Amino acid sequence: MKKFTNETIFEILTYLEVMISSIQPAESIVFQIPNPDKGRQHYSDSLLDINGLPCLHHSWKAWGDLAEILYCRMLTPKLIDENEVILYFQKLDRSDSFHRVKLQDKREKYGTDSHFSTIRKNEEPAFLFAYLQALRQVKILDRCSILDLGINSGDEFDLIKTIVDESNYRQMKLIGIDHSPSAIKKAEVLFPEENVTFYCHDINHLQALELPRADLIISIGTLQSPNINFKPLFMSLIQNHLTPNGAVILGFPNCRWIDGEMIYGAKAPNYNFSEMSLVIKDIYFCKKYLQQHKFRVTITGKDYLFLTATKIGGQ
Numbered sequence: 001m002k003k004f005t006n007e008t009i010f011e012i013l014t015y016l017e018v019m020i021s022s023i024q025p026a027e028s029i030v031f032q033i034p035n036p037d038k039g040r041q042h043y044s045d046s047l048l049d050i051n052g053l054p055c056l057h058h059s060w061k062a063w064g065d066l067a068e069i070l071y072c073r074m075l076t077p078k079l080i081d082e083n084e085v086i087l088y089f090q091k092l093d094r095s096d097s098f099h100r101v102k103l104q105d106k107r108e109k110y111g112t113d114s115h116f117s118t119i120r121k122n123e124e125p126a127f128l129f130a131y132l133q134a135l136r137q138v139k140i141l142d143r144c145s146i147l148d149l150g151i152n153s154g155d156e157f158d159l160i161k162t163i164v165d166e167s168n169y170r171q172m173k174l175i176g177i178d179h180s181p182s183a184i185k186k187a188e189v190l191f192p193e194e195n196v197t198f199y200c201h202d203i204n205h206l207q208a209l210e211l212p213r214a215d216l217i218i219s220i221g222t223l224q225s226p227n228i229n230f231k232p233l234f235m236s237l238i239q240n241h242l243t244p245n246g247a248v249i250l251g252f253p254n255c256r257w258i259d260g261e262m263i264y265g266a267k268a269p270n271y272n273f274s275e276m277s278l279v280i281k282d283i284y285f286c287k288k289y290l291q292q293h294k295f296r297v298t299i300t301g302k303d304y305l306f307l308t309a310t311k312i313g314g315q
C-alpha cells in the first residue's frame with residue numbers, strides 16, 4: 001500500500017490523479033497517511049516526527065478537499081495506530097448526475113420523479129449555513145410577505161418554518177411559484193397551512209398572477225435557468241414585485257450534484273472544469289443594480305453563493 005510521509009500536496013495530488021484515472025467509478029484508492037490528529041494546531045508546513053519518520057502534516061480538511069477536487073468521496077478511514085491512518089478515496093460516477101438528464105416535458109426536469117428531487121439541500125451544511133445567514137440578515141422575523149420563485153417542493157419555506165415561531169409563521173403570507181406540476185403538488189401536501197399558497201406557473205409571466213408586492217423575494221438556483229431572461233426578469237422583480245422596504249435573497253449554485261455528493265464548482269458551458277465568469281457577471285449585475293436603488297448588498301456562501309439585499313434606512 002502507498003504510504004505518504006513527507007510528500008507535499010503537489011506530489012500527493014499528482015500521484016492520486018494518475019491512480020484515480022486508472023480505476024472505475026465505485027472503485028477506491030487506498031493509501032496510508034500520518035494521523036492528521038497528531039498535527040492539530042499546526043499548519044501544513046509543519047514537519048512532525050511520527051514513528052521515527054519526518055512527516056508533513058495535512059489536516060482532515062485538506063484530505064477532504066483533496067477527495068472533492070479529485071471527484072472522490074472519502075470513506076471511513078481506518079486507524080492503524082494512534083500515529084497512522086488508512087484512507088479510502090472512492091471514485092464518483094460522474095455520469096450519475098441530474099444535470100445530464102433530458103426530458104420530454106422540460107417543466108418536469110426538477111419534478112418529483114427527477115434525480116434532483118432526491119436532494120436535501122438543507123442537510124448540506126455549506127448550503128444551510130449560507131441560507132440561514134441570509135435569512136437572519138434580512139430579519140426574517142420581521143417579514144410578513146414572502147415570494148419564492150422556483151420553490152420546487154418547498155425546501156426554502158421549510159427552513160423559514162423551522163426558525164420562525166409558530167404564531168409568527170402563521171401571520172406570514174408565503175407564496176411559492178414553480179412551473180413543475182409535480183413539484184408544486186408535493187409542496188401543497190407538505191405545506192397545507194392557509195397562509196402558504198403555491199402556483200404552478202411560468203415566472204417569465206409573473207405579472208399575469210397579479211400578486212401583491214412581497215417584502216422578501218427569494219429565488220435559489222432558478223433565475224439563471226436557460227428559459228429565463230435573467231436581467232429583465234430580475235429588474236422587473238425589483239420594480240414591480242417588491243415593497244419599497246423589501247429585501248431580496250438570491251442563491252446561485254456554485255456546485256454540482258454527482259453520485260450522492262455536492263461537489264464544489266459549477267459546470268460551465270464550453271469548459272470541462274468549473275468556471276465562474278457567468279455567475280460572477282450575473283451577481284455583479286444584480287449588486288450594481290440594487291446599490292443604484294439604495295440597497296445594501298452582501299455576497300456570501302461557497303457551494304451556493306448568496307446575494308442578500310436590504311434597503312438602506314429600511315428594516
Ligand SMILES: C[S@@+](CC[C@H](N)C(=O)[O-])C[C@H]1O[C@@H](n2cnc3c(N)ncnc32)[C@H](O)[C@@H]1O
Nearest residue numbers: 110150152178179180201202203220221222225
Ligand atoms: C435548480 S431548481 C431549484 C429549486 C429550489 N429553489 C432549490 O434550490 O432546491 C430550479 C427550479 O426552478 C423551476 N423553474 C425553472 N424555470 C422556471 C420557470 N420559467 N417558471 C417557473 N419555474 C421555473 C424548476 O422547475 C425548478 O424547480
